[in-house]
Amino acid sequence: MAHGLILGQTLSGKSVLSKRLARSFKAQGVGVLVHDPVNDPEWHCDFRTADIDEFLSVYNQSRGCAVFFDEAFDACATHKVEMTKTATRGRHRGHRNFYIAQRATLVLRTIRDQCSTLFLFNSGLEDCKIHAAEWNAPIIKEEAPFLETGEYFHKQRMQKISKGHLFK
Secondary structure, three states, rough: OOOEEEEHHHHHHHHHHHHHHHHHHHOOOEEEEEEOOOOOOOOOOOOEEEOHHHHHHHHHHHOOOOEEEHHHHHHHHHHHHHHHHHHHHHHHHHEEEEEEEEHHHHOOOHHHHHHHEEEEEEHHHHHHHHHHHOOOOHHHHHHHHOOOOEEEEEEEEEOOOOOEEEEO
């Protein structure tokens, strides 16, 4: 089980990818939990709520789920300790967490360090410098600010980076 980051600017493709991943996990029989501040009904999941306290309660009682924290910076800002525990202890519950945000710096550094998968969509120059350093992938700094809608970099720690596209 590996945690992941799904990062990028507004309208870059984060939500489309996240919902496709959730649908794929559901199709494989994996439980899917979603914390979504707007409570979007388009998620294919077993549990969805905008209430972070309710979500964390269900999260801590569940095992072996694919978990999506949409707008992860909101939860990180209000529940720093609890959110850090999702990253540092979530694998012990068999969870695979996905933290979705517009900017990496809005996601706590400990959470970013616990993630071994990155899906990076179009991002600002300053954020790309951080991603390039944290993921040891200089190409991110050079190309990620210019990715088109739906285009992303996929990186696993200690593996080569690849490009994907949601709409091709």
